[in-house]
Amino acid sequence: xxxxxxxxxxxxxxxxxxxxxxxxxxxxxxxxxxxxxxxxxxxxxxxxxxxxxxxxxxxxxxxxxxxxxxxxxxxxxxxxxxxxxxxxxxxxxxxxxxxxxxxxxxxxxxxxxxxxxxxxxxxxxxxxxxxxxxxxxxxxxxxxxxxxxxxxxxxxxxxxxxxxxxxxxxxxxxxxxxxxxxxxxxxxxxxxxxxxxxxxxxxxxxxxxxxxxxxxxxxxxxxxxxxxxxxxxxxxxxxxxxxxxxxxxxxxxxxxxxxxxxxxxxxxxxxxxxxxxxxxxxxxxxxxxxxxxxxxxxxxxxxxxxxxxxxxxxxxxxxxxxxxxxxxxxxxxxxxxxxxxxxxxxxxxxxxxxxxxxxxxxxxxxxxxxxxxxxxxxxxxxxxxxxxxxxxxxxxxxxxxxxxxxxxxxxxxxxxxxxxxxxxxxxxxxxxxxxxxxxxxxxxxxxxxxxxxxxxxxxxxx
Amino acid sequence: xxxxxxxxxxxxxxxxxxxxxxxxxxxxxxxxxxxxxxxxxxxxxxxxxxxxxxxxxxxxxxxxxxxxxxxxxxxxxxxxxxxxxxxxxxxxxxxxxxxxxxxxxxxxxxxxxxxxxxxxxxxxxxxxxxxxxxxxxxxxxxxxxxxxxxxxxxxxxxxxxxxxxxxxxxxxxxxx
Ligand SMILES: [Mg+2]
Ligand SMILES: [Zn+2]
Numbered sequence: 001x002x003x004x005x006x007x008x009x010x011x012x013x014x015x016x017x018x019x020x021x022x023x024x025x026x027x028x029x030x031x032x033x034x035x036x037x038x039x040x041x042x043x044x045x046x047x048x049x050x051x052x053x054x055x056x057x058x059x060x061x062x063x064x065x066x067x068x069x070x071x072x073x074x075x076x077x078x079x080x081x082x083x084x085x086x087x088x089x090x091x092x093x094x095x096x097x098x099x100x101x102x103x104x105x106x107x108x109x110x111x112x113x114x115x116x117x118x119x120x121x122x123x124x125x126x127x128x129x130x131x132x133x134x135x136x137x138x139x140x141x142x143x144x145x146x147x148x149x150x151x152x153x154x155x156x157x158x159x160x161x162x163x164x165x166x167x168x169x170x171x172x173x174x175x176x177x178x179x180x181x182x183x184x185x186x187x188x189x190x191x192x193x194x195x196x197x198x199x200x201x202x203x204x205x206x207x208x209x210x211x212x213x214x215x216x217x218x219x220x221x222x223x224x225x226x227x228x229x230x231x232x233x234x235x236x237x238x239x240x241x242x243x244x245x246x247x248x249x250x251x252x253x254x255x256x257x258x259x260x261x262x263x264x265x266x267x268x269x270x271x272x273x274x275x276x277x278x279x280x281x282x283x284x285x286x287x288x289x290x291x292x293x294x295x296x297x298x299x300x301x302x303x304x305x306x307x308x309x310x311x312x313x314x315x316x317x318x319x320x321x322x323x324x325x326x327x328x329x330x331x332x333x334x335x336x337x338x339x340x341x342x343x344x345x346x347x348x349x350x351x352x353x354x355x356x357x358x359x360x361x362x363x364x365x366x367x368x369x370x371x372x373x374x375x376x377x378x379x380x381x382x383x384x385x386x387x388x389x390x391x392x393x394x395x396x397x398x399x400x401x402x403x404x405x406x407x408x409x410x411x412x413x414x415x416x417x418x419x420x421x422x423x424x425x426x427x428x429x430x431x432x433x434x435x436x437x438x439x440x441x442x443x444x445x446x447x448x449x450x451x452x453x454x455x456x457x458x459x460x461x462x
Numbered sequence: 463x464x465x466x467x468x469x470x471x472x473x474x475x476x477x478x479x480x481x482x483x484x485x486x487x488x489x490x491x492x493x494x495x496x497x498x499x500x501x502x503x504x505x506x507x508x509x510x511x512x513x514x515x516x517x518x519x520x521x522x523x524x525x526x527x528x529x530x531x532x533x534x535x536x537x538x539x540x541x542x543x544x545x546x547x548x549x550x551x552x553x554x555x556x557x558x559x560x561x562x563x564x565x566x567x568x569x570x571x572x573x574x575x576x577x578x579x580x581x582x583x584x585x586x587x588x589x590x591x592x593x594x595x596x597x598x599x600x601x602x603x604x605x606x607x608x609x610x611x612x613x614x615x616x617x618x619x620x621x622x623x624x625x626x627x628x629x630x631x632x633x634x635x636x637x638x
Binding site for chain 1: 543553555556557558560567569571573574581582583584585587609610611612617619620621
């Protein structure tokens, strides 16, 4: 005796069952025409072929009646009751453009479709795919809805933007104390430091993140978009949004993107002209730089500092943290509020034609408005100054940049207090600051107190 | 639709289970392995109701495991095109809503939601008629019609519609 001879019983018994089902459904269907029955017999062993077909024909006929009625209403013609039977089927096929699919079936007509065009939206539900035209349609109806609620879209990065995570094995001896300070996972809504042993990780939420999310959710429809994998993204979403008020089915991970190492707005069902992005990694958004508000990186754990090449002591080692009221999230929230109010309240009534990217530029230009800058020993010699990223950054912040000093200059940006221009600044009582003054203003979206950015005396000639 | 059918499966059992409880071991392993899974075109195995026969075991070379062909009766759930189902809404978004009937997930796209119901975003996204009398949101119970099914080895996908007579909300969670 061998199982090989027994095994066919298995398949044949299930075939019996399937055949029984098919037969059963056949006899139950009231409306199969003779030619359809003939077809059915041929495709007897094809899965579902018969029952689907019969019910489909049933459904088509039903729709035929509906369509016929609507045709009658429109054209007030009363002829061709039966001729319709044949033509209608092809008409119906023409009508459905198969706007999208779920599990390989058109979600409008139920037919099986080839999945080639469109974008998969696995983060909403596995097996969901939406065609490009449908995406456009959804975006534009959603846009109207959103504007009516005075909201825009906000895409939030996780790592170094809203939180910082580390593998437990990367905790150094000085950070071991954190393990005993981790907050309870029972009610995460009150905690900010979490030990996720099942993921071998520890996560620290950025200070101010909870008030930030709460206030931002009143102005924005929010998405999470991370380069982390899906299980990680969902776990972080649970920590940030335990009540699932903000990110329900709007958590996008690297598993859901359409391009490797890139984040794209194609998987976001929002119009690009209404999307803002908060992320610490500019390179992830090469196609959407104008939507991006670059965040200062939040490094809490030592491993995170090392990973980015900082040799300073981490916040965790210093038993310190970013400021709650003056940290990056608090300041970016102010910017978001500014952009929101400019978008909805200050630029007139034509909301439909408005582009948040333009508004973002305008708000950015207010930061160093009125400042006239001259650079000294900041760019390499003979480097085209107006091509340097600091020069461009200063201009985007609304400053005017000059190559030579004149009385209208307000700030000299220098790396060396001994240069001619630096000494001129001191003599003329102009501000003398180091380049971090511009970068910090850029990160914090706020002009910084000049005295916090002194220029060191590297070359002591005097 | 539910069906009571007989299926067969080859069960592998470790030699340590051989003894007077062999049959019990086989059956409990069968339940663990099969109940709640999707069995290809038969649908979801909801419950095993009885064992018809256990065939002769075949000792496998090398491992000492023995394979038994087991015939069992079970209740399976398999949705069909054209079937009317009652389902609970699990997620509502601008594309439509997802609902589940037991283990089966059904997607009803906004194309197949009556035109007079409009999507409302917010904390509790929903589809509501203009007069506010009918609302579909998470946990609503709806009666829907399946217009397409795809049964995989491990999953069943369904497309549903509520754009037809006698379909739609049958129970609004906010009024319970
Ligand atoms: Mg990041
Ligand atoms: Zn279609």
